[in-house]
Amino acid sequence: MITTLLVVVVILAIAFDYINGFHDAANSIATIVSTKVLTPFVAVLWAALFNFAAYFYFTDHKVANTIAKTVLEEYITLEVIFAGLVAAISWNLFTWYYGIPSSSSHTLIGGFAGSGMAYALIQGANPLDAVNLGATAKIISFIVLAPVIGMTISIIITLIIINLARKSRPAVAEKWFKIFQLISSGALSFAHGGNDAQKVMGIIATALIAQQVIPNFEAMPEWVPLSCYVAIAAGTMSGGWKIVKTMGTKITKVTPLEGVSAESAGALTLGITEHFGIPASTTHTITGAIIGVGVVKRVSAVRWGVTISLLWAWVLTIPVSAVLGGITFAIIHYIV
Structure with a gap:
């Protein structure tokens, strides 16, 4: 059954996908911009083109299926x-x-899991259930x-x-x-x-199943993946310049050779x-790949202080998002 809340959830999911695009644009373009x-x-524009081109190739939707199963079905509601x-x-x-x-x-995973855990707690169950x-x-x-893995492959x-190029001018x-x-950055994008x-596809499919619009994940309508790829490509076109600076210059100075290595390693890791x-995480993968090319020059070429700050952000993301998800659900349940 299609309800107002379902429509709002789908719009929010597509909005998140757009934000994901401009938040993560730096992952695809940081090295190619920093090397000029x-x-x-x-x-x-280059990154957005390849973001959308993936729609025609990644048709198995395995990642989307994994996201859809993060929270168990009995604890999934539109709220x-x-x-x-x-x-x-x-x-x-x-x-x-x-x-x-x-x-x-x-x-996304942390927020979804946190709100599901809050729902379980309110129902008197163990949140981890x-x-x-x-x-x-x-x-x-x-x-x-x-x-x-990204670092190892990039090294x-x-x-x-x-x-191979040691005798070249x-x-x-x-x-x-x-x-x-150009090729490696396209592959990464x-x-x-x-x-x-696919992560947002999994969330939208879950909402459609919860409302019995579709019977299961395999019945996901084609407009879902199409809209998700359009949204992430549009978001990428909006850019994320603050993060570009961090990824492209603050971790280590990147040359075109190193850009090829880092982007190729990132693309291979994500493909696997x-x-x-x-x-x-695309962010984690390309950061590791950039660290790898820095380590090949010398260990001191990597700005480890910046890297440690990034690691803290990575570690905190899921628990902080989960807490935010739980608080938001509690507000909706008790106040709205």
Whole structure:
């Protein structure tokens, strides 16, 4: 049954997807802007194009299915989803305002789980009973694994490229690496779109199932993925310049060669996690990849003080979003 609240939830979800786009635009374009391969305006257009192109390739929706199963079905209501989205949007805007590259994925998961736990508590159940612990544990483990995998792959790619190009003239090599960076940044944007748009698809599908508009996840109508990919691409076009500065210059100075390595590593990591239906963080992945190319130069090339601050933001995102989700649900339940 289609209700006003369902319409509001769908609009909020698409709004979150748009915010996700401009919050995470930096993940795709930070290195290509910092190396001056593209201007910021052209870079966001380039990234948005590949964000949307992912719609035609990522049709299995494995990540969306994982997100939909974060909270157990008996604890899912439209109010729970609404509260989770409000919490996720609030934390995303807060971290964007202060230029903190936190994970939009984990913000959404934390908000959704927190509101579900609050609902369980109000019903007199154990809050943890509302959460699919298996799916959540897998997601949380990739707070650590995604940046480590991204870093490892970027180190390997960087060392391979350095050895292959060691006899090339620097000016010629840099020209080619700028061309290759167009390809690698496109690949990263493609993977980002395929990974992150699905998270909102999972939330919308969950809302439709809760209202018995569709019987199950497999019956999700085509307008859901289409609108999600359009929203994330539109958000990317809006840019996120404060986070671009953090990602592109504050972690370590990035050259075109290193940009190719970091972006390629990020795209490969996200491709692997999407294949297994794991909603990994694009932010964590590309940050780890950028750290990897810095480490290849020398360990001191990485600004570890900035990196540690980012780690704190990563660790806090899920619990803070969960608390916000729980508080929002309680306000809706007792006051509204």
